[in-house]
Amino acid sequence: MPAPEEPTTFPFPGSTYRGPDPRFARLRAECPVARVDTAGGGHAWLVTRHADVRAALEDERFSRAAVYAPGAPRFDGLFQAPPGMIVSLDPPEHTRLRALAELAFSPERIEGMRPRVRELVDGLMDGLAAEGPPADLVAGFAAPLALTVICELLGVPLEDRDHFHTWVRQFAAVDGPEEEALEGRERLGSYMAALVARKREQPCDDVLSALAAARIGDDRLSDEELVVFGYTLLGAGFDSTAGQLALTVLTLTAHHPGTWRHLGEHPERVPTALEELLRTVNLFATDTSGLPRVATEDVVIGDVTVPAGDAVFLAFASANRDETVFPSPDRLDFERADNPHLAFGHGTHRCLGAPLARLELSVAIGALAARFPGLRPAVPENELRWRTGDVNTGLLALPVNW
Template identity: 35%
Template structure:
């Protein structure tokens, strides 16, 4: 299902909710799967060990053909205990303390982009000029990936994740990215620091996990690809849609400009309200009785967090954007053992990017009507294709 408004879920989600917290829907390949729209049912299922995230299973549900080919199997596509081993390797780099230490660097990156915007004139498309390069630069610096290659990996990410890509295009993009990281890992192993950043997470993994034999080179390349793709694509769309939502809700934007202490809560409400990563899939490894139905072993289960985050049982007046709402219990980052490992980093990037932008460019406004921006289709990370603004 595709959105008709960039910052609202597809209208079909409300229709599904009317059938109950779980309902049946037919996927593109004719397979029937469960769709979960209830908030409490979504939370319960996301911590239920009988639901598998293993994308190598032949019965794992596929929403669009490219999903079977993209091979994003690290972390999100694994079950415990393999998932837990990889998560423990990485989690220390994404703690609140570690991200707090990164905030000055994030602010520098954000301010450099705003400086460039102001130097160019009185208007710009904020997607390529701000929303995308901010998280792309941040994740490159964190991983130790040369930002000069950003056009290559951003293009491959688009080919891999866009719902309009074919399975062949997605597979080719994944192969290209894995090859890129294999070459980069080889350069780091050889100590070619002159051309390769040598102070990032990837370097730590090379030294502490690859050289010790704890990780294989292909597994490390897969982890690096996952972190790079997840680290810039979702946050870029979130920054873009957050700016749009604020500009479209001028009253909330005015409240935020008047009281900067509301920024942290505003980010949580934006995460709930927008839910850009709206594609959580699982497969039942055993029968599960929930919400008055039985999910049978082998059944596909789709948990769209945009539906759960617009549930009136958890959020009164859920379709209203309110930056003073208590939204911290949203499911935008998932829930349970697969909850997004980079959520602290994403929050910091959103707070700094939005806070600095609305402060430094107080006259920011949309340059074109909402319906001219282009909304990304269903089956991909949600966002707008363009965000032309003026000031």
């Protein structure tokens, strides 16, 4: 396989919420499994084609747990999930935790939240209407919706929820002082430890209580595992969903206003359009999930042998633009019927919260488009303020008019 035409240092600087850096297309065509230098020194392998990313996600020789072994590659400026989180484990440990979590995170429980999500959406839309126009869609809608839903799902008391925004921001930051990220993680952990103890003593109808009660034979989650699960779900359920919602609304209202109005008039078409938006709106700040894997032995992927001990990054944003899977991949086709995108991953580590994210996003987009068909950004796109140095691409604010 020929080498790419230019030196490559990962992460690439040319990616935005609208798509990955253009050099990903060249890598898919010329060198789909590329050895790249990484910011801060060292190297890794970057996998860019859809089929190869899926294959790597299914191959247990690409290990998440090995990332934490002594002597494993380290990468400055990239999020490192702490050891012990479900995203940091391999089978069989991961399989055990996943099976117990799925007992509590059932499709029936998630679907049962739909009326409450719609109630929250309606209340937040009333707040936007009272405030504006203009109004801030991040502070006034996306962030409070995502935070309230995940806190209610976990059973976090209302009076405690304001603490989490700061702690999650500290935890997710990758370019700030390391001690701040550690402080955010420790504060989340301490709070969750106290909450888990309360749920053990006085269980309620929430996921954290259900996780505490989950059993497979004699097996159950330990208190430490419950604490880690709690802040994992809180961070992912809040930050990722709020970010994806704001970016999706920006994409539709700034670049596809006709589709925005159409979805408000035809809510039955929102689910199909949402899958295309999940494929094309790039939430990942590094075009990957930010979670490297380490080859535990020499592994052939594509036409390349990745040596044992080397790190691999899987470029989800690039895989979602693979022209061999998605015809006209850079065009948003809101009627695209066959859409095997990897926004929620694939295989063992497929996102546990994907059904909840889809529910929140579809309810929110359909309701907003119906109530505010003329919604549009209130400032030029080059004046929007972005949060940098995080796991996810995020807007600090999204001023909107209607």
